[in-house]
Structures are given as structure tokens and as C-alpha cells.
Amino acid sequence: MKKIAILITMLAGIAGLTASAQQSATSYKVTTDFSYTSQYVFRGLKAASDAFTPSVEVAVDDFYAGLWTMQPVSDWRGERPQNEVDIYAGYKHNLTETISLEGIATYYWYPDATGDETSKTYELGVGATWSKNRLSASAYYYYDFRKEASTVVGSVGYSFPIEKLGTSVDVAFYLGTVGANDWAPDTIGASQKNSYNYYGFDVSIPYRIRDNATVTLGLHYANNENTPLNTPDNRFWVTLGLSIGF
Template sequence: MKKTIATIAIIGAATGASADFLSDLSISGTFDFETEYVYRASKLADQSFQPSVEFGYPVLGGDLYAGVWTNQPITPATTAITVGGIPVGTARAGIGNEIDFYAGYAYPVTDIFTVDLGATYYWYPESAGAGAINHTTEVYFGVSADVLLSPAVYFYYDFDLKQTLVELSIGYSLDLGEYLGAEGLSIDTGAYFGLLNTGDTSGGSATNFILNPPVAGLTAPVDNSNGYTYGGVTGDLVYAFSENVSGSIGVRWSINNDGDSGTLAGNGPANFFGSASQVWFGSTLGFSY
């Protein structure tokens, strides 16, 4: 009987602990559609779906989080490659499918400032061939402020690309319910500015991995280091269907000062597959619990 009571007590305690854990666990996700996939002002793909999911759990006064974000192009973009006016093949515009795994810890050091530390593993399943970079690992550290315009500054370093990045951002949400009587409707805006520098990842050898199919004798520069500044703005009309579900539609614009040489993420310069200035549209369906 004593053993039975003890067993029941253990099961009850475990059940209670499990219930407490689940009640503190948060989950959020989005299903996005973008007319272009533009990352740090560089176009990497055309029309794409971008589903994501993130889990969070409170730890030591902060929030531990981990998630997965993906980009799934509907139709991979390509561009013609010519040598002396003669077509020699095509180059894929960007990296095709992308799957990012990330984890981090955010801690409010004061009522205003929050620090954020984490890492992201970028995986490009379709990137292949000699010299191709199909995965990279990046760490980041950021500070954000809970004041007007929600300013934030983040520092990034990618070990595989030897890439450093500093990005500043601001954002503002205008509640239209106060002015139009439309409860749950808002306009969310944002702006960002970044400075990126990528080291030479060629290892001293020329590569030919952006061509599809590869062309004998046609190789990329030995020194594929690059750097540029960029910026952009976003604007979304957001509607909260409920406390946990929302949707949005909006427009984005970005610009960079990169040229037509150098390399970004092992896939050519930021402007190789598109203009230095991009305008595109996007929509999101999101949930959080």
C-alpha cells in the first residue's frame, strides 16, 4: 500500500510538473508569402513561401527560444550567362530552398533595455558543386529599447563566410482602432540600416559554383571578399482576428550600394541577380499561444 501511494504521488508530481511546463511554454508561427525573397537588401529568390515556427520558455527572468524559418521559392529564378556575347549557361538567382535553425536567449536588463544573444544555422539544400557553400553558422548579439520607435542594434558574425554585420532598426505600430473605430486593425512600419563585410572564403582557389551547368574554364574571382551598406523600409496593414491569430499585407523597399563584383554568401554580389533597389510585397498569417 505504501509503495502504491508513493507511486501515485510520484506520478501526480510528474503530471503537475509537466502541466506547469506546458503552461509556461509559448509557441508562435507564421506562414508568409513574399513576391521576392530579399535578405539584407540582396535578392535571393523570386516568389516564395516562408513558413516558420518558434518555441519559447521563461528561464532565469529571461526568455529562452528556438525556432525554424524556411524559404521555399515557387519558381527558382535564373539569369543567362554569356561570354563574349555567346550564351554559355544559366545561373540560379540565389540559393533556392533555405532552412534556418536558430536559438537564443533574451534578457531584460532594465525596464527599458533587453539584450539578446543567439546563433543561426543556415542550410541551403540545393547548393552543390565545387566551392559551393551549402551551410553557414552565424552568432549574434543585440540590444533593444522599449521606448518610442523601438530602436535596436544587432551585431552578427558568420564563421563560414567570415562575415561581420552591424544592423540598426526602428519600428512603430499605429493603432487604427483609436481613429477609425476598427478594433484589431493597425499599421506596422519599420526601417533598417546595415553595414556588411564578407572576407575571402575562396581559400585561394577559383570556383565555378554559381553556373548551372558549370562551364569549363569559366571561374569566379579568387578573392571573393565583399562589403556594402544597405537600408530599407517596410509597411504592413495588420488585422488581429483574435488574441492569438493575425494577418497582414504590406510593401517593402530596400537599397544597397554593392557593385557587380565580389560575393555574398557564396552566391555572387548583392546586385548580381537584381537591381540595387528592390520593391516587393508580402503577406503573413501568424499565430501565437
């Protein structure tokens, strides 16, 4: 955990220096994020209890690439916590003033996985977003090659301005479905099929403390349906993060 956190810090520092050196030559941006979450929920399923989720992202024009990690703080269900490292790259293009298209590739790495636990996987995703004024809507499709899993998710959101306080309340609702032919690809034996639906909402309040720094407080909810017995559902959790741009 400490090694990955140190790596994030080093990458953020190096990327920041590089961005400063090349700022006049191209549209270059680096964003680092240091967040805490009371639960880690991914696509409607709880994967860990409270955790830190530091990340760094570099963007050049319409291209971007980043490293995101999940570092658990405490055990869950009496089991040892497992770290997660996501390496991703994507391209987002504004087709019109209101419509943008995006493609993204992600490599998921679970360095603490043992035995038949999934150690790594990778997926591609494509999607479109419509936004006008403070209203937005999006639809995305993802395909995980190791799990042979398809995910479709749609969302709508609205940002309520609070000008007197210099902030806003950003609300988003989402609905998704997942279908996998090999849910546990590292397990020996027959493939495990799994499919379920999930939905929830996110409420975020960002507050800019400096020109390049924003603190964001979030309240989140997620539920799932048609999942295996004893799968946790009806999850509420909170997040607190600091985002710094270079």
C-alpha cells in the same frame, strides 16, 4: 520542398501538443507562421523570387528556438530555385522596462547547393533594443564564421494605432553594412572578399482574426550600395502571412 513543408507542419503540431501539456508548469509558447513573399531579400540582396516561408518557434521564458524555411515558387534569372533552411536559438532578456538584450545563434543550410555554391554557414549575433510606448530602436552585430563576415545593422520603428479597425501600421527603417573575407567559402581557390551597405524600410499591418491568430500584410523596400556589377537593387516586394500561437 514538400518534405520540408511537411516537417514544419509536423513540428508545429508536436510543439503545440507539448505546449498544452506543459502550460501550467512553465511559461511555454509555440508560434507557427505561414507566409508568402513576392521576393526574398536578405540584408539588402535579392536571393529568390516569390516564395513561401513557413516557420515554427518555441519559447520558454527568455529562451527560444525555431526553424525557418524559404521555399521558392518560381525560378529567378533562369536558374533553378534553391531552398533555404535556418535553424536558430537565442536568449532575450529585459534589462529594464525599456531596454532588452539579445543573443542568437543561426545555422543556415542550403540543401540544393551544388559545386561551389555555399551549402551551409553559421553565425552568432548580439544586440540591444530600446522601446517606449510605440517607438523603438535597435542595434545588432552578427558574425558569420564560414564567410568571415561582420554585419552591423541599426533600425528605428514606430507603430501607428488604428483603433477603429483594431489594427496598426507598423513602420521600421533600417541601415546596415556587411564586410566579408570569404564570401563564397565553398569555392575552390582564393577567398572572395565582399563588402557593401544596405538600407530600406518595412511597413506592416497586422490584424488579429482570433485570440491566437494574426494575419499580417507587409510592404517592403531595400537598396544596396558598393555591390558587384549587375547586383539587383531598389527592390520593392510584398508579404502576406498567418501567425498562430499556442
